[in-house]
Amino acid sequence: MTDFAKTKAQFYLPEGVIYLDGNSLGPLPLAASAHVSDTMQDEWGEMLIRGWNKAGWMELSTGIGDRIGRLIGAETGHVMVGDTLSIKIYQALASALELNPGRKIILSDSGNFPTDLYMAQGLIRTLNQGHELRIVKPADIAENITEDVAVLMLTEVDYRTGRLHDMKSLTEIAHSKGVITVWDLAHTAGAIPVDLAGCGADFAAGCTYKYLNGGPGAPAFIYVAPRHIHNTRPALSGWLGHEAPFDFDLEYREGAGIERMRVGTPPVIALKSLETALDIWNMADIKDVRKKSIQLCDFFIKEIEVRCPALKLASPRDGNRRGSQVSFRFEHGFAAMQALIDRGVIGDFRAPDVMRFGVTPLYIDETDVRAAAAIIEDVITNSLWDAEKYKIRSKIT
Amino acid sequence: MTDFAKTKAQFYLPEGVIYLDGNSLGPLPLAASAHVSDTMQDEWGEMLIRGWNKAGWMELSTGIGDRIGRLIGAETGHVMVGDTLSIKIYQALASALELNPGRKIILSDSGNFPTDLYMAQGLIRTLNQGHELRIVKPADIAENITEDVAVLMLTEVDYRTGRLHDMKSLTEIAHSKGVITVWDLAHTAGAIPVDLAGCGADFAAGCTYKYLNGGPGAPAFIYVAPRHIHNTRPALSGWLGHEAPFDFDLEYREGAGIERMRVGTPPVIALKSLETALDIWNMADIKDVRKKSIQLCDFFIKEIEVRCPALKLASPRDGNRRGSQVSFRFEHGFAAMQALIDRGVIGDFRAPDVMRFGVTPLYIDETDVRAAAAIIEDVITNSLWDAEKYKIRSKIT
Numbered sequence: 063m064t065d066f067a068k069t070k071a072q073f074y075l076p077e078g079v080i081y082l083d084g085n086s087l088g089p090l091p092l093a094a095s096a097h098v099s100d101t102m103q104d105e106w107g108e109m110l111i112r113g114w115n116k117a118g119w120m121e122l123s124t125g126i127g128d129r130i131g132r133l134i135g136a137e138t139g140h141v142m143v144g145d146t147l148s149i150k151i152y153q154a155l156a157s158a159l160e161l162n163p164g165r166k167i168i169l170s171d172s173g174n175f176p177t178d179l180y181m182a183q184g185l186i187r188t189l190n191q192g193h194e195l196r197i198v199k200p201a202d203i204a205e206n207i208t209e210d211v212a213v214l215m216l217t218e219v220d221y222r223t224g225r226l227h228d229m230k231s232l233t234e235i236a237h238s239k240g241v242i243t244v245w246d247l248a249h250t251a252g253a254i255p256v257d258l259a260g261c262g263a264d265f266a267a268g269c270t271y272k273y274l275n276g277g278p279g280a281p282a283f284i285y286v287a288p289r290h291i292h293n294t295r296p297a298l299s300g301w302l303g304h305e306a307p308f309d310f311d312l313e314y315r316e317g318a319g320i321e322r323m324r325v326g327t328p329p330v331i332a333l334k335s336l337e338t339a340l341d342i343w344n345m346a347d348i349k350d351v352r353k354k355s356i357q358l359c360d361f362f363i364k365e366i367e368v369r370c371p372a373l374k375l376a377s378p379r380d381g382n383r384r385g386s387q388v389s390f391r392f393e394h395g396f397a398a399m400q401a402l403i404d405r406g407v408i409g410d411f412r413a414p415d416v417m418r419f420g421v422t423p424l425y426i427d428e429t430d431v432r433a434a435a436a437i438i439e440d441v442i443t444n445s446l447w448d449a450e451k452y453k454i455r456s457k458i459t
Numbered sequence: 460m461t462d463f464a465k466t467k468a469q470f471y472l473p474e475g476v477i478y479l480d481g482n483s484l485g486p487l488p489l490a491a492s493a494h495v496s497d498t499m500q501d502e503w504g505e506m507l508i509r510g511w512n513k514a515g516w517m518e519l520s521t522g523i524g525d526r527i528g529r530l531i532g533a534e535t536g537h538v539m540v541g542d543t544l545s546i547k548i549y550q551a552l553a554s555a556l557e558l559n560p561g562r563k564i565i566l567s568d569s570g571n572f573p574t575d576l577y578m579a580q581g582l583i584r585t586l587n588q589g590h591e592l593r594i595v596k597p598a599d600i601a602e603n604i605t606e607d608v609a610v611l612m613l614t615e616v617d618y619r620t621g622r623l624h625d626m627k628s629l630t631e632i633a634h635s636k637g638v639i640t641v642w643d644l645a646h647t648a649g650a651i652p653v654d655l656a657g658c659g660a661d662f663a664a665g666c667t668y669k670y671l672n673g674g675p676g677a678p679a680f681i682y683v684a685p686r687h688i689h690n691t692r693p694a695l696s697g698w699l700g701h702e703a704p705f706d707f708d709l710e711y712r713e714g715a716g717i718e719r720m721r722v723g724t725p726p727v728i729a730l731k732s733l734e735t736a737l738d739i740w741n742m743a744d745i746k747d748v749r750k751k752s753i754q755l756c757d758f759f760i761k762e763i764e765v766r767c768p769a770l771k772l773a774s775p776r777d778g779n780r781r782g783s784q785v786s787f788r789f790e791h792g793f794a795a796m797q798a799l800i801d802r803g804v805i806g807d808f809r810a811p812d813v814m815r816f817g818v819t820p821l822y823i824d825e826t827d828v829r830a831a832a833a834i835i836e837d838v839i840t841n842s843l844w845d846a847e848k849y850k851i852r853s854k855i856t
Contacts, residue, residue, distance in 0.1 A: 074500070076505050081507055089504070090499060090503045094499060095500055095504075098495060098496070098499065099495070102491060102495065106484075107471045107473070107486070107487040107492075110805060111807065112800070112805070113484075113675060119675055119676075145543070146697070148697035148722045149542065149695065149697075149723060172709060176708060176709065177697050177698035177699075179709055180697060180698055180700075181695070181696060183711045184695055184696030185585075185694075187694070187696075188694045189585060189587065190586065190587075190588065191587065197709055269724070277499070277728050278510060278725075278728065279516075279727045279729075280728075281726075296581060297584070298545070299578060299584075300543065300545035300546075300577060301545065301573050301577055302574075303577075309810065312569060312576055313576075314573075314581065326545035326574065327544075327666070327668070328675075328676045329726055329729050330674065331675065331677075331728060331732055332726050332728050
């Protein structure tokens with residue numbers, strides 16, 4: 063059983079702040095700064111170029127990949143870390159389309175995070191082969207998985223509402239129609255125990271600065287199913303994805319396995335920050351995290367609905383159909399979120415009216431949730447809303 | 460006049476090491492670790508998600524871009540930092556090809572760094588429109604710039620020999636034939652004062668972990684000439700290249716200017732390390748650096764040729780036709796470089812027989828060069844070479 067008091071003690075959480083935005087950027091692990099500093103001094107500083115071999119920098123991206131892989135049910139040796147989620151989506155999508163050459167449709171939904179859609183649009187334009195991005199409502203995905211679809215590209219957890227897609231069932235439907243799947247795990251990795259291998263997922267990608275707490279702009283990851291990796295020819299064929307980068311051949315030959323999804327030089331310093339963040343998972347079980355997250359989110363919903371009837375739940379009420387966040391719709395959501403941040407309750411706002419709160423048991427507990435709910439009640443009840451600004455009622459008497 | 464004793468004092472240089480591999484990975488600036496540590500604690504730790512606005516994280520990639528831009532003669536607001544050089548080359552090349560739609564040839568040379576060629580190969584395969592990568596010898600480039608060439612893609616400084624292409628003249632020839640240029644400045648930025656605007660270069664890209672000392676895997680940069688930026692439609696159309704990323708539209712619309720070449724979330728921690736490294740350029744003039752680099756390289760060549768007749772100069776003898784490195788061919792170069800590294804003289808080796816030495820006046824002076832030459836003489840003279848291993852003669856008597 064995970065000791066959440068112990069995991070909470072691993073993070074720096076500023077005095078007076080209740081941080082409910084770890085779904086956007088996770089907080090600083092206490093050990094991260096020293097680990098990065100040691101890397102800079104003892105490895106970069108002392109070893110200089112020799113760090114690539116002596117300090118194992120070149121193996122960081124696969125080693126960290128495997129640590130993330132354990133949280134998402136990937137087979138060992140099939141996750142590569144690096145670049146950004148946008149780049150990793152491009153790689154996955156380009157490879158997925160190539161595995162389904164007779165079909166032209168990329169199916170996604172309007173709840174997908176825009177960068178996935180944008181990268182698909184850029185890829186379609188680059189391919190110039192008549193592909194089409196078909197965007198439907200999240201609820202209509204299943205019925206739109208038809209035999210003309212090449213790739214189903216979905217983010218498991220909706221970034222606005224936290225609505226969860228059923229990865230297993232949608233992947234099954236996709237496969238029954240000959241469709242390749244690309245799963246974006248941005249709001250999944252470190253929040254929800256998924257089983258990529260068990261679901262038979264084809265490709266997946268995700269970021270590490272949300273529930274994995276890697277730091278602002280931390281590297282992304284990509285998963286390629288073992289049955290596909292040897293048929294996957296990288297569109298982004300960089301030298302560190304080459305079979306023998308230090309032969310400096312003039313012709314690209316893809317690396318043996320997941321190595322082919324590495325592109326350029328690994329971001330060592332950023333990877334070291336991420337490495338520290340992943341150490342916290344040595345004391346946490348993702349299944350416990352999920353269970354506790356559902357409890358905390360349920361409790362938060364109950365508190366808010368009692369205290370603030372003006373806020374309308376935008377997330378699924380059933381915890382099993384929801385990610386690790388709770389969203390409410392409120393007409394003055396933007397102003398209200400500013401007011402809350404001023405009071406130390408940090409969530410965020412997504413247009414037009416969604417107030418998002420990430421609830422992450424690694425460092426958020428019942429006391430935090432109760433305290434946050436009380437502050438939210440106070441702000442919502444005692445403020446006057448005036449378009450984009452707010453005034454605290456008591457101050458203007 | 461740049462005070463090189465002062466710039467040298469800005470770096471951590473390990474005791475007993477003469478570092479002649481800054482052309483591969485620059486050394487640690489003394490202030491970098493503290494700056495990164497402060498960022499992690501005072502910005503990520505304290506501000507959390509608010510760092511994107513309060514600490515100006517979102518502006519880092521253009522702000523740092525402009526600082527690099529001043530070293531390479533770019534117009535303000537036309538350099539974007541992020542990703543890796545491989546990704547930036549892909550962006551530049553995809554855009555350049557699109558500006559020359561009637562032509563199918565990408566011309567490059569066998570002295571180009573392989574990742575540029577590999578990324579071109581991946582892009583050609585993705586485009587699937589019959590493009591061809593034509594690779595000729597470096598000396599044959601000018602005569603191969605013909606009217607069927609779409610894009611001339613060259614690395615200004617040859618990574619093996621340090622041979623310098625004439626950017627101004629080749630760009631002129633290219634333009635006279637209707638060819639778009641993509642310049643890789645990996646071994647240029649921070650070593651040689653180029654004038655992108657003055658040369659009329661179309662696209663350029665480079666890395667920041669060599670002569671710019673940003674750290675292992677530090678982010679890359681891309682330049683797009685002002686006359687092209689508004690016709691440049693990104694192939695890698697990520698959300699942070701969108702005109703209004705926080706509108707979360709479903710359709711990509713490219714950002715106003717160079718912003719469109721940003722892809723995903725900027726790597727904040729890595730950018731902060733780079734920022735410190737660039738501070739050193741506040742006390743250095745790139746023209747002085749170039750002048751001093753030529754002096755030091757000339758001196759190094761003279762010393763080695765007197766002391767070690769077995770080593771054959773592989774770099775141009777004329778300093779104006781050479782980057783900031785000196786290479787020698789030596790049959791036992793691999794073993795010799797291992798022996799040198801054991802003795803604290805760190806250069807590197809490139810197959811089949813090239814010993815490379817980076818000479819970078821920011822932290823290398825005459826005393827270092829003389830001391831390195833003496834050690835090289837000792838190692839070359841007093842070792843027995845046995846295939847990939849070496850033995851010191853005195854030890855085996």
